[in-house]
Amino acid sequence: MSITLIIFWFLSFMAIMSALMVVFAKNPVHSVLYLIITFFAIAGHYLLLSAQFLAAVHIIVYAGAIMVLFLYVIMMLNLNKETEPHKKPIIKFVAVVAAGLLMLTLVAAFKGAEVKVIASADASIGSVESLGKVLFKEFLLPFEVSSILFLAAMVGAVYLSKKDLH
Amino acid sequence: MEIIKGIPLNYYIFLSTALFCIGALGVMIRRNAIIMFMCIELMLNAVNLLMVAFSRYLGDSNGQVFVFFIMAVAAAEVAVGLAILIMVYRNANTSDTEVLNQLKW
Numbered sequence: 001m002s003i004t005l006i007i008f009w010f011l012s013f014m015a016i017m018s019a020l021m022v023v024f025a026k027n028p029v030h031s032v033l034y035l036i037i038t039f040f041a042i043a044g045h046y047l048l049l050s051a052q053f054l055a056a057v058h059i060i061v062y063a064g065a066i067m068v069l070f071l072y073v074i075m076m077l078n079l080n081k082e083t084e085p086h087k088k089p090i091i092k093f094v095a096v097v098a099a100g101l102l103m104l105t106l107v108a109a110f111k112g113a114e115v116k117v118i119a120s121a122d123a124s125i126g127s128v129e130s131l132g133k134v135l136f137k138e139f140l141l142p143f144e145v146s147s148i149l150f151l152a153a154m155v156g157a158v159y160l161s162k163k164d165l166h
Numbered sequence: 167m168e169i170i171k172g173i174p175l176n177y178y179i180f181l182s183t184a185l186f187c188i189g190a191l192g193v194m195i196r197r198n199a200i201i202m203f204m205c206i207e208l209m210l211n212a213v214n215l216l217m218v219a220f221s222r223y224l225g226d227s228n229g230q231v232f233v234f235f236i237m238a239v240a241a242a243e244v245a246v247g248l249a250i251l252i253m254v255y256r257n258a259n260t261s262d263t264e265v266l267n268q269l270k271w
Contacts, residue, residue, distance in 0.1 A: 002172045004172040004173060005172050005173060008172075008173050008177065012177075012181050015181070015185060016181070016184055016185065016188065019185055019188040019189070019208055020188060022188075022192060022201075022204060022205065022208065023188060023191055023192035023195060023196065023201075023205065028198060028200060028201060031201055031204060032204065035204050035207070035208065038185075038208065038211070039211065042211055042214075042215055045178075045181075045215055045218075045219075046215075046218055049218050049219055049222040050222065051218050051221075051222065051230055053230070054218060054230055054233055054234065057234065057237060058214075058237065061237050061240075061241055062207075062211075062237075065241060066207065066240070066241060066244050069244060069245070069248055070200065070203070070204060070244075070248070073200060073248050073251065073252060074200060076252070077200075077252070077255050077261060079198065079200065079261065086197065087195065087196075087197055087264075091195075092195055095191060095194035095195045096191065096195070098190075098194060099187050099188075099190050099191035099194065100187075102187050102190060103183060103184065103187040106183045106186075106187070107180060107183055110176070110179045110180070110183065111176075113176075113179075115175045115176065115179070115223075116224070117175055117223045117224070118223065118224055118225050120225075121222065121223060121224060121225030122225050123222075125221070125222070125225060125226070125227040125230065126218075126221075126222065126227075126230055130227060131227060131230055131231065131234075134227045134228070134231055135231055135234065138228075138231075139231050139235075142235060146235060146238045146239075149238070149239065149242050150238070150241075150242055152242075153241075153242035153243075153245050153246050154245070156245075156246045156249065157245045157246050157248075157249040158249075160246070160249035160250055160252075160253050161249045161252055161253065
């Protein structure tokens with residue numbers, strides 16, 4: 001077993017286990033912390049796939065910004081208690097069966113799929129330099145449009161969280 | 167690099183499938199709107215991971231650029247979504263989706 005395969009299994013195990021803990025943890029704060037572990041495992045996968053730029057952006061955006069926002073909201077709404085109401089057992093059972101069937105269907109669909117792989121693919125496409133070139137040449141317009149999206153999101157968030165809307 | 171020879175692309179497909187299904191399970195099983203939000207993030211990340219894997223195995227950098235845009239959209243979505251959630255909490259004093267069923271008929 002090669003070292004990459006061992007790292008792959010370790011990161012996958014970590015990602016799936018902590019993802020399950022996100023769903024099944026009683027305390028919302030614990031869910032957030034497990035989700036951060038999942039994100040770090042996924043960032044490790046990005047590094048394994050030699051996408052260094054995305055790994056860095058992933059950690060900065062998700063672990064740094066989004067999860068802090070989640071934690072902040074949970075603390076602000078004072079939801080960090082274990083006495084959260086739960087769904088009825090029958091609904092939980094049906095949900096687990098439904099998710100299991102979805103998983104079964106997708107795995108069965110992808111099992112026989114022949115995926116084309118280019119063995120001589122260039123590993124340097126994930127570097128900051130080459131990705132930056134693609135981003136600012138071919139995708140310049142979408143990049144600028146996303147700044148408008150951010151502006152709209154910012155205005156919306158500020159407006160929505162104002163105390164007296166009327 | 168050795169990753170293409172070391173790990174079949176199918177492994178990444180199944181890993182992403184598993185993560186996506188866990189996210190879907192979380193949306194179905196939980197009542198807290200914030201946790202449901204986090205599970206949606208989990209599903210987005212499963213798709214991102216698959217996109218990066220395909221981009222790497224096919225040697226095409228467009229996939230990674232799209233992952234970058236998905237991250238931007240996810241950040242905007244979370245900001246607006248949590249603002250809506252705070253406003254709902256202020257009005258209804260709960261983030262429980264079983265109580266917030268006013269739009270249902």
